[in-house]
Amino acid sequence: MERGTKLSSEPTNRIRIQGPSTLAELFLINARYEVVARGVGSLEAIVPSGLYFAKTKVGESEMQETILVDGSKTEWSFAAPEPLLASPVPLPRTLFWNEAHAKFASDLSGQPAGPCSLVFVVREADASRPWRQPGIGASVCDMEGRFIARLHRHGQTDPAERIGGVNLGLMPGPYRLRVNSKHFGTYERVVWLKEGLQTQVFAIRNSIGFRGQRRRMTDLMGASVLYSPLHEGFVPDPDPESAPQVSEAVAAALFAGRPTVPDMWLRESQYFARGNPLLGLMGAYLALIQAEPDRSLVEHVAHDLTSMVPEWPDLLSLREWLGLDIGTSYRIPPMLKRSWEMILNRATTNESTVPGGSLLSQIAPRILSSGPWLTWQYSPEGTAQRSESGTRLPDVVRRLKARQPDERAVKRAPVQQYLEQSIEFSEREDEEMSLEELARNMNLPLSSVDGAVAELADELEAED
Amino acid sequence: MKNPTDLALLVGINTYPAMGSLQGAENDVLEFEKWLIDPLGGGMDPNRVWKVLGSQLNPVPPTHAYEARPWSLDVYAKIRQLKQNIPDSGAYPLKGRRLYLFFSGHGFSPEFNETALFMANAAHDALGENVPGFALVNYMLGSGWFEEYVLIMDCCRDFISTATKGTHSMPNLPPHPEADPKFAYFYAVPQANKVPERKLGPNGEMQGIFTASVLEAFRGHKTDPNGKVTKQTVKEYLYAAMLDRLGNGVSARVDGHDIVIAEDMTPQKTKVTVRLKSESTKPIELKDGSTLAVLDTITPSAGQFSLELEFGTYFLSQVGSQEIKPFTAYGARYEVEF
Numbered sequence: 001m002e003r004g005t006k007l008s009s010e011p012t013n014r015i016r017i018q019g020p021s022t023l024a025e026l027f028l029i030n031a032r033y034e035v036v037a038r039g040v041g042s043l044e045a046i047v048p049s050g051l052y053f054a055k056t057k058v059g060e061s062e063m064q065e066t067i068l069v070d071g072s073k074t075e076w077s078f079a080a081p082e083p084l085l086a087s088p089v090p091l092p093r094t095l096f097w098n099e100a101h102a103k104f105a106s107d108l109s110g111q112p113a114g115p116c117s118l119v120f121v122v123r124e125a126d127a128s129r130p131w132r133q134p135g136i137g138a139s140v141c142d143m144e145g146r147f148i149a150r151l152h153r154h155g156q157t158d159p160a161e162r163i164g165g166v167n168l169g170l171m172p173g174p175y176r177l178r179v180n181s182k183h184f185g186t187y188e189r190v191v192w193l194k195e196g197l198q199t200q201v202f203a204i205r206n207s208i209g210f211r212g213q214r215r216r217m218t219d220l221m222g223a224s225v226l227y228s229p230l231h232e233g234f235v236p237d238p239d240p241e242s243a244p245q246v247s248e249a250v251a252a253a254l255f256a257g258r259p260t261v262p263d264m265w266l267r268e269s270q271y272f273a274r275g276n277p278l279l280g281l282m283g284a285y286l287a288l289i290q291a292e293p294d295r296s297l298v299e300h301v302a303h304d305l306t307s308m309v310p311e312w313p314d315l316l317s318l319r320e321w322l323g324l325d326i327g328t329s330y331r332i333p334p335m336l337k338r339s340w341e342m343i344l345n346r347a348t349t350n351e352s353t354v355p356g357g358s359l360l361s362q363i364a365p366r367i368l369s370s371g372p373w374l375t376w377q378y379s380p381e382g383t384a385q386r387s388e389s390g391t392r393l394p395d396v397v398r399r400l401k402a403r404q405p406d407e408r409a410v411k412r413a414p415v416q417q418y419l420e421q422s423i424e425f426s427e428r429e430d431e432e433m434s435l436e437e438l439a440r441n442m443n444l445p446l447s448s449v450d451g452a453v454a455e456l457a458d459e460l461e462a463e464d
Numbered sequence: 465m466k467n468p469t470d471l472a473l474l475v476g477i478n479t480y481p482a483m484g485s486l487q488g489a490e491n492d493v494l495e496f497e498k499w500l501i502d503p504l505g506g507g508m509d510p511n512r513v514w515k516v517l518g519s520q521l522n523p524v525p526p527t528h529a530y531e532a533r534p535w536s537l538d539v540y541a542k543i544r545q546l547k548q549n550i551p552d553s554g555a556y557p558l559k560g561r562r563l564y565l566f567f568s569g570h571g572f573s574p575e576f577n578e579t580a581l582f583m584a585n586a587a588h589d590a591l592g593e594n595v596p597g598f599a600l601v602n603y604m605l606g607s608g609w610f611e612e613y614v615l616i617m618d619c620c621r622d623f624i625s626t627a628t629k630g631t632h633s634m635p636n637l638p639p640h641p642e643a644d645p646k647f648a649y650f651y652a653v654p655q656a657n658k659v660p661e662r663k664l665g666p667n668g669e670m671q672g673i674f675t676a677s678v679l680e681a682f683r684g685h686k687t688d689p690n691g692k693v694t695k696q697t698v699k700e701y702l703y704a705a706m707l708d709r710l711g712n713g714v715s716a717r718v719d720g721h722d723i724v725i726a727e728d729m730t731p732q733k734t735k736v737t738v739r740l741k742s743e744s745t746k747p748i749e750l751k752d753g754s755t756l757a758v759l760d761t762i763t764p765s766a767g768q769f770s771l772e773l774e775f776g777t778y779f780l781s782q783v784g785s786q787e788i789k790p791f792t793a794y795g796a797r798y799e800v801e802f
Contacts, residue, residue, distance in 0.1 A: 031753030033700035051753030051790055062654070062713050066790050070756060104661075134642035184588070184626050208626055209588065210483060210572070221625035256655075257576035355616075369574035369629035379626075411600050419630045421537065440636050 013069050015054065017043045018077035019053050020063070022240060023085075025250055025258075029053040054078070058085070064088035087248040088125075088204040089224050092238035094248065096125035100161040102236035106157060109198060109233035114169020116193045116230060117199070120177065121165035122151060122218050125204045129162075129216065137180040138203070138218050140168060141188075143359065145176060146379075174332050177201060178378060181217035182464060184208060186378035187368070190333045191225055192312055192437060194277065200226040200234055221375045224251060227276040227334065247279045254286050254338065254372040277305050278335065281314045282372070285338045286439035288321070298322060313360075314339040320346070337371030347445035349436065364448040365415035392457040397423050397433050399460050415452045416459070418442055466507025466679055469560035471550065471610070472500050473542050475534065475581060476594070477518040477569035482529035482587035484570075484619070488661035488670035490517050492568035492618055495671060501562065505726065512560075514542055516715050518569075518584050532584035539583075539595050543727055546609070547637075562612040562723075563604070567597055568672055571619025573655040574629035577719070579617040583630075591627035601647055605630065608640030612723050615649040618672040621717075623656040648695040648720035650678060657714050674716065677705040680795055683730035687774040693726040701775060705794045734793040736771045738780065738800045739762055748768045748802070753777035753790065 019026045019041050028037040028045055030052055037045035041430045047069060056078055067076050087094040088100035101123050109119045109417065122138050131458050138151040148168065149155070155166030172195045181188045193199050203223035207214040226244055228234065237244055284301040287294045302322055305315050313334035316326045321342055330343050344364075347353040354361045366377040370374075400423050421432070422441050439446045476493035479485045493515055500506035500513050516534050526532035551560045567581040572594070574580055580594040587593075601613045652659035652674035663669065664676040678698070686701040687693055699718035707715040738748075750760040753776060761783070762769055773793040780789040780802050791800045 029703075032775075033704045033777075051756070051779060062715075064707070064713065064760050068788065073621065187626075209623070210570075210622060210624055219625065255576075367628070368625065369578075369627065370623060370625050371575070375625075421540075422634070441629060441634065 012046050012048055014046050014074060015044070015069055015073055016075045017067075018075070019043070019056050020078040021058060023058055024078075025057040027055040027057070029055060085248055085252055087202075087224060087252070088123075088219070088222060089200075089202045089226065089244060090123065091236050091244055091248065093245070095238065096123075098123070098125070098161075100158075101163050102234075104158055104161060104163045104234065105165065105200075105202070105234045108165050108167050109200060110229075111167050112169075112231070113167050114171070116170060116172050116195050117198045118168045118170055118175065118191065118193055119165060119198060119234065120151060120155075120168075120201045120203075121163065122162075122203045122205065124162035125206075127162070129205070138220075139178045139180075140166070141176040141178050143174055143176060176218060177223070177275040179203075179218045181208075181215070183215040184217060187375055188363075188378045189220055189223070189375050190335055190374055192309065192335065194227070194309055196230050197227045197275075197277075198230050198233065199385055200228065202226070203401050221370060221373065223373070224248060225373075226277055227278055229275060237356060243276055243279065247259045247276060247282070250279060250282045250286055251372055254282055254289075254336075255373055277309050277312070278314075280305055281312075281318065281336065281339075284318055285336060288338075294324075313343070317342040329353055329355050329358075330360050331355060333360050333363060333374055333376070335374060337374045340367065340374050344443065344445065347447075348439045348443060349446070351446040351450075352447035354447050356450050358371070358447070361445055361447040361451065364445050365418075365452065393433060393435060396453060396457050396460060400424055415444075415448070416456045419449070419456055465509060466503065467561060468509050468512075470500075470508045470512065470562045470564070471546065471767045472497075472506075472508065472564035472566065473516070473539075473546075474513065474564075474566045475516045475539055475568070475695050476579070477584050477674065479518050479522065479525060479532060479535065479569055480529075480582065480584055481526050481532050483582065485659060486569065486670075488672050488675075489568040490519055491619070491665055491669050492672045492675035493517060493519045493566065495665065495679060496566050496616075501683055505682065506564070512642070516542060518749045522584075526584070529585050529587035529590065531691065535583045536593055536630055536632070537593050540634060543600070543604075543632075543634065557608045558611070560611045561610065562614060563610040564614045564616070565597060565601065566616045566618075567595070568618040568675060571617060571621060572627055573621035574626045574627060577653055578629065579621055579651050580627075580630055581617065581619055591624065591713070592630055594630040595628070595632075596629050599629065600632065600648065600791060601649070603634065604715065605645050605647060606638065606639040606643050607637035608643035608645075609637075611645060612721075613645060613647040614723060615647070616675075616678060617650070617676040618659065618678075620658040621651060621653050621655050622658065627670075627788045646721035646723050648723045648742070649718070650698065651717040652706070653710070654714050654717055657710075657712075659710070674702075674706065676718070677702055677709065677795075680705065680732075682725055683732060685728065685732045685794060687729045687731050688729045691727065691729050691731075692724050693729055694724050695720060698725060701794065704777075704792045708792065708794070727778070731774050732796075733772045733774055734795055734798050736773050736791075736793050736798045736800060737768055738771065738802050739768045741801055743767075744782070746784075749781050749783055751779050751781065751788075753779060 006099050026039045026043040027035050030036050049070045052067050053064050056068055084095040091097050105121050140148045149166050155164050157164035172193050174192050175191045176191050191199055201223055203218050205216050206219035208217050280301045284298045287297045299378045302318050313330050314336050317339040319326050339427045363376040368375045439449045474493045476490040476749045478489050495515050499513040500508045501510045516538055521533035565797040578596050578598045583593040585593050597615045597617050601615050659674050665671040681698040681701040686697045688697050702716040705780050748762045749758050752759050775794055777792045789802045
């Protein structure tokens with residue numbers, strides 16, 4: 001054998017696979033089911049001849065096609081239609097696209113209102129479902145929880161098209177969105193309004209619950225938030241690189257916890273941050289979950305937004321991640337679940353991060369686990385700030401530890417149940433247990449545990 | 465005994481008064497237990513396989529959710545038992561080589577990398593009654609209790625937006641500086657998907673299709689070139705098996721460290737039966753999907769023929785024809801129509 005002769009003559013093929021959309025994750029899998037190449041939007045690889053599977057993934061929807069690589073063909077594209085994003089915003093090229101809904105939202109949002117405005121639209125995406133009263137149970141409240149507007153009373157509706165909404169002229173600042181359902185109770189979220197911008201919230205009615213007990217309600221947990229210049233209103237732009245489309249794609253990627261949007265789009269979210277601060281924030285959070293977080297992008301967004309929306313908790317938590325001193329505490333819930341997770345990291349050990357008596361402290365035990373938006377179960381909050389619970393903790397621990405297991409019969413609020421279990425599970429004696437330890441164990445802000453201990457102490461005394 | 469210090473916590477719940485009951489979840493536990501204590505499988509001490517079964521905890525079948533067990537405290541009580549009753553090995557708090565956590569029942573996915581098993585007492589007004597598997601492993605991970613953690617969850621991963629992730633409220637374990645644990649997790653489906661049960665048990669009993677597939681993978685239907693069953697070989701096997709068995713374009717979710725599940729395994733073969741749609745007697749070529757090499761040429765004489773194949777993708781084509789029939793051989797038996 002001559003020197004330089006290849007010992008193995010394994011044939012190689014340069015191939016290219018075009019995904020069904022720019023957002024599609026692509027995987028090339030060999031006949032032994034080993035992933036041999038990956039890409040977003042499209043994929044290129046050099047592989048030996050063989051049978052392969054080209055798999056594409058958009059959000060959690062997946063498709064797979066079998067391809068035979070034998071040198072006779074070099075390019076493949078998915079024959080199946082593009083998987084569509086399940087966005088509650090009536091945007092072209094999304095799963096719940098509805099032209100009449102887009103027109104309703106455009107018309108509603110185009111009406112002049114205040115220094116900044118809040119548009120809240122609820123729509124029925126499934127045409128086969130009965131629609132009794134558009135927007136029933138959905139409302140806008142101030143930060144004290146007082147009603148500002150109920151959609152079915154103060155808004156406009158189009159029963160034929162199954163859509164309702166309200167356009168409110170309001171002062172800049174945070175507001176609470178509330179949805180009440182007779183089956184599931186009441187849920188809330190916060191949205192921030194910014195002078196010169198219109199905040200647009202879109203929710204669809206969805207089946208919530210599990211197995212045979214599913215009920216339709218306005219899905220506040222999945223409602224999307226967009227921002228646009230005040231007099232521009234909602235524009236159902238079909239361009240996949242327009243601000244609303246990029247915003248929805250970035251929100252979906254943040255929800256899936258996967259950096260599945262092209263890098264270019266993350267950079268564009270930076271650009272859009274000036275007209276849509278939330279998109280800038282979501283882009284920055286998405287950059288943080290990349291394998292190698294792009295600190296410069298996060299710094300750029302934080303810098304740009306500091307002069308625009310300095311008091312937004314989502315921005316403050318990002319600034320703290322950058323190591324900047326924010327000089328304040330968190331009293332109002334952020335809009336994004338990711339922001340809350342970053343705040344919580346500090347709040348379990350630092351009492352001043354989330355002050356006792358604040359709305360954030362009170363809702364912390366009732367936050368729903370699914371993201372990307374921070375949503376919580378509503379409960380009328382107390383107003384008194386509790387601070388004496390540290391001194392009552394030894395007494396609470398003593399009482400609980402002295403009980404027999406079958407004495408745990410009184411029904412308590414979930415946070416108190418967990419507190420009770422946490423104390424019972426602990427091997428520490430009453431005088432050794434601290435609020436700090438309980439906060440770490442329960443993964444709640446110190447102030448929330450402080451309030452729960454005080455309430456539990458009251459209840460135990462009443463039971464005696 | 466190969467692995468005397470391994471420990472397993474298996475939870476199976478069939479009866480859910482408020483959610484609709486299952487038939488195969490407890491069978492899943494019993495079948496997984498068989499593999500754990502099999503000298504050729506997990507090689508474990510049977511006394512270190514701890515089970516939490518709904519049928520054992522409810523002397524009378526419960527009719528109301530609030531009285532049904534197990535509830536989350538029943539599961540966490542086992543963790544407390546582990547903490548208190550399994551002695552540490554000397555100064556280092558090592559309680560064993562590996563911990564298996566195997567959960568089967570109804571579930572949901574509160575976060576993209578989390579799966580939570582609903583407890584028997586879960587209901588619309590008690591959706592927090594669930595045990596999140598990932599969080600439970602995370603709780604123990606840094607403590608130095610085990611060198612390896614294997615989490616297997618055979619349950620749906622519905623997205624239930626009104627549910628909250630269960631909280632265990634056990635005192636945090638102090639992190640151990642020498643702990644360098646490995647962790648692999650095996651979920652039946654991606655987030656927002658369901659997984660069914662079918663009559664896949666050894667005697668036709670109901671069983672989760674995920675558990676059945678995991679056990680095939682653990683028993684060596686796919687090994688690496690050194691005869692090892694690893695997280696990676698299981699992941700690749702499950703991808704194929706679950707894709708075919710679910711039939712809706714999605715498959716299992718597996719991630720984590722490449723833990724070695726079993727060693728010195730001889731790859732199990734699949735009996736593939738090819739049923740012929742036409743009566744043609746033209747020779748048929750069997751080709752290896754990895755190399756396109758012809759493995760066999762068969763001249764059919766009856767309406768079907770059989771092959772013994774290792775896990776992988778193959779294809780059939782009639783000699784001289786461009787048409788191919790790809791298929792993946794997996795499981796004990798597989799049928800192809802050609």
